[in-house]
Amino acid sequence: MLTSLSIKNYALIDSLQVNFNQGLTIITGETGAGKSILLGGLSLILGKRADLSALKKGDEKCIIEAVFDVTNYQLESLFQQLDFDYESQTIIRREILPSGKSRAFVNDSPVNLSGLQTLGNHLIDIHSQHETMQLVDDDFQFRVIDALAKNENCLERYKRALVQHKSLQKAYDALLNFQSEALKEQDYNTFLLNELQDAHLKTGELEELEEQYETLNNLEEIKQTFESADYLLNDEQIGAIGNLTQLKNNLQRLSKYASKYDDLFNRVNSSIIELNDIFDEINTLQDHLDLDTSQIEGIGNRIDLLSNLLKKHHVETITDLIEIRNGLSKKVLAAENIDADMANKEQEVQSSLEVLNTISQEIHDNRKLAIPRLSEELEKILNQLGMPNAQFNIQLILSDNFHSNGKDNLQFQFKANKGGNFNDLKKAASGGELSRIMLAIKLILSNYVQLPSIVFDEIDSGVSGEISNKMGDIMLQMSNTMQVFTITHLPQIAAKGHTHFKVYKEDVDQITQTSLNKLDFDARIVEIAQMLGGEKISNSAIAHAKQLLN
Known part of the structure; x- marks a missing residue:
């Protein structure tokens, strides 16, 4: 989990130091206050390429540092694979120099960006409206199904067998030539x-x-x-x-x-x-x-x-x-x-093919068993999120080709209303529906695999009322087993958080800068009341805010 974040000389942030806890953390603020700046800084920690324009003061370097508690993440082997120094309290630092050069450090040792990105994928999942489009990607859909199917070991064996088969096939082709x-x-x-x-x-x-x-x-x-x-x-x-x-x-x-x-x-x-x-x-x-x-x-x-x-x-x-x-x-x-060499090599290729087919069938069978359960759980959650007629038709077709994750082709179809026809998810679901489907999938995944900390960036866009309340409940439920951040404009969701931060802009010495403030209970009442009724807070808004918080 992310335990602290420090940002200096980045965009509108002069200096910011904040500590985070487990559970559901809410981040609110007016449009343009700088919530995206906060996410931008966090993205640099996760390996995003730096941009010189991000420096607040062009003659000083930008420093962004985050501390992660990775005790329960079982990442020792990943650190070893990446040749990083492992520490249970892992510190990641990015520096952007006035010259435009960028440096990255893990536990004070310099690292390259590709390695940092690999590590970052195991630490934080930043989920924005753009990431919702992952839903229509075959690889993402397979990852969801395989999580429920507990296919991790099978896929590892398959990948090793595929590498071996390709190597043998290459050797056989070389013999042919x-x-x-x-x-x-x-x-x-x-x-x-x-x-x-x-x-x-x-x-x-x-x-x-x-x-x-x-x-x-x-x-x-x-x-x-x-x-x-x-x-x-x-x-x-x-x-x-x-x-x-x-x-x-x-x-x-x-x-x-x-x-x-x-x-x-x-x-x-x-x-x-x-x-x-x-x-x-x-x-x-x-x-x-x-x-x-x-x-x-x-x-x-x-x-x-x-x-x-x-x-x-x-x-x-x-x-x-x-x-x-x-x-x-x-x-x-x-x-x-x-001729004798080719006969021997052909036999080796055939044997490797049989191994691949056996593992592929095992992966396929596990997926077939998991798909009805995935459909059922998705439809149940979406019913709570105001989509009572949502249905999924997930078809798994065993092909003749070996893909990177098996031999299956996948058709992930959806319909939102009664009497409608099933269609590809990309065509059948609106943006708001895709956001709710993604939230449902993340909830399901959290019950089957250890997800990293997750940041929902306005995933509640396009919903309101009781649906937003249910979305808040889902995020709260997820926070029982993982650290959840949500950036939201909805008071119903903001009231669910264990911790609440407000992003705001202020002018200091005629210079605009972004700051982050942790709200106590009384300040949360005011913030949620403003989210309900605007800057001019009414007594009814205060009462409604207290009711939501309670």
């Missing part, structure tokens, strides 16, 4: 795969082949270079190894004279060791040069094959070709197994 494309590409993919498989690809092979090709192409030059190196290193007359060996022996004789000669000896000796190692490696390489030059053609052909495959598939390395081969292998295999 894949099958169609796969059949077109199967022969070509198989050809490409066979071509790559026949190539017996090996990572790094192309580089090795190119090296072999270069070696074979320049074999004579390589042999001559190795023979020359052998001569320069090991010839008896000029060979580097022999000459260095002679130098080493000479330095060895000098090493006994000084240590510095010993260092030279060691360096020369290291050079001889290195040159001997080089000589051995050259000999080894020479031994492996006995290559068959006739292989050069085969190697060249292999290089051409691999190079052509690289160009054909627009890649750089054999590793890339291997990846393409593996991918083609999977595609060809998938295409070969597509």
Whole structure:
């Protein structure tokens, strides 16, 4: 329930702070006094988009704050879903800055408007003449029937099953498309795969082949270079190894004279060791040069094959070709197994369809049982509200299509008078009748589900006398289980409230501003007397006001 509301610098409101109680709260005031401003501020709390023109003083920010006691609303899971901080005394604040930017906070943590709107739907239902048109909306009509049918769990199961079915159907359709494309590409993919498989690809092979090709192409030059190196290193007359060996022996004789000669000896000796190692490696390489030059053609052909495959598939390395081969292998295999996959997926789709149909039938049966009870209760309440001949003809037709809330199509027909014909509610009921029907529905719903606090904004428009008295009784009855606010011009309804506030305008320092005043018993007598007889209060109006209040 809404426990307090604070508004600063909004429209004609300079500063307003008001506390609310459980039960039926009445709000009255002359036309133009600012009741709509109060509702506008409350709407901002519930997530309505802000408008810079709402600032009373353009250079100051507007702050609207409301405190809700959500102890009995079971909203912990919703707060968790929205990633809001849960508090049993939840504070919602909106700020409109002079720059035009707007900010929203729940329990002092910033939130986005969509999340705030979702939360707001569970806190307050602002019901105006515009909202009465919800009556002719299929979704609203289904929500009413489902509340009486206790379909909440069924609908949750249905929604999960519908998501699962759509997901499976999407996967099946994707397989169908894949099958169609796969059949077109199967022969070509198989050809490409066979071509790559026949190539017996090996990572790094192309580089090795190119090296072999270069070696074979320049074999004579390589042999001559190795023979020359052998001569320069090991010839008896000029060979580097022999000459260095002679130098080493000479330095060895000098090493006994000084240590510095010993260092030279060691360096020369290291050079001889290195040159001997080089000589051995050259000999080894020479031994492996006995290559068959006739292989050069085969190697060249292999290089051409691999190079052509690289160009054909627009890649750089054999590793890339291997990846393409593996991918083609999977595609060809998938295409070969597509029939089995489709049969399995089709069975899954069919199973999900059976689950959906079972739940849909359960929802339908529950609705069929609830509809006569809804019609009976509506007609009973409307009889009290001056519509003794009102009748409803609610038809529920099980269709072949899966909707968001089942497979039913709904025809919600109404007639207000004897001898008339049933027609769609939108065409058959006047504005005043729709207001009374909506009030009746809200009363019925309050007996089956936990409704949030509700604000009736002149729902009594177009009625008077005894009917308004009955409407007041209904609102009073609803206030036994929920917090009810009603903005009214009718004294019969105003007298029913547990608490009464008056909205009024006054000029302060030549500036008009809207204020809200909680009326005590004596002030209520005066207010209701004015509602009965105008500004000039007569004794009879006072007496009538006291009678209504008592």
